[in-house]
Amino acid sequence: MTLRDDILEKIRVERDKQISKGYTLENDEDYSQELTWAAISYAYPRNLKEGSKTSPTTWPWDEKYWKPGTEEDDLIKAAALIVARLEVLHALGEQKSFKDRVQANLYHANVKSPLRQATEDTPLGKVC
Secondary structure (H helix, E strand, C coil): HHHHHHHHHHHHHHHHHHHHCCCCHHHHHHHHHHHHHHHHHHHHHHHHHHHCCCCCCCCCCHHHHHCCCCCHHHHHHHHHHHHHHHHHHHHCCCCCCHHHHHHHHHHHCCCCCCHHHHHCCCCCHHCC
């Protein structure tokens, strides 16, 4: 087994552990964006969180769910969270264009941004 195989196996084991705790695809679909922020939190440079057991400001959930470990452990958790996010993207069929994703996010957030207004009110929406 190569070093890469060993690392990928650790990521698979971590993702399996998350699933066994109930963090399944069905659950993750409700927290799709939060998965990305959680991954960012665990991947945050070690020297910026050293000695701190409190979650970074990017952590999307309650403090009680923040469980930092060694730098390697945290990176493995980050990678497993990215895998979970990718599973959601594929399950929801979100292999759409960037414009489609932006419009969907703006629609769901009910934000009247310049981009949304431009795509609704002008020919720009037909070009993008």
